Amino acid sequence: MSAMAKKAKNFKKSKTGVYVSLATTAFGAISVAKQAKLARNDHDMLRLIDSAVSAAAIVTGLAILYRELKRLGDDDVLLG
Template structure:
């Protein structure tokens, strides 16, 4: 198996999914900062942008969690 194929397979492995969830958590910190900054500046357009970004982040995290659960269901050792 080539190293490129291994790298592509990592995304759909448990460690890869956990890494993606970790980066999502860092994204949440950035969005929280954006929301605070928009509120301080009373900039509704920046606030809307931050809220939409937060919704996308939540959706992405939900998809990752669902994929983690599916990997767990397919694992023979986990039962």
């Protein structure tokens, strides 16, 4: 494994890496919300179902990231 790959792997498991993952997941939530709004306006049930499934995946991803932050022992104010 190259040095760059090791750094990337370690970053992914760091607190900073988890925060970056949280931010990108939140950005994805904005996209899903826009998709749901367009689907409701167009009365497109299939796209509405797709956005609901995507939203469920985002919620699950955020829960996993939250668990990872707790595992890392972060005492951030946001985590209560």
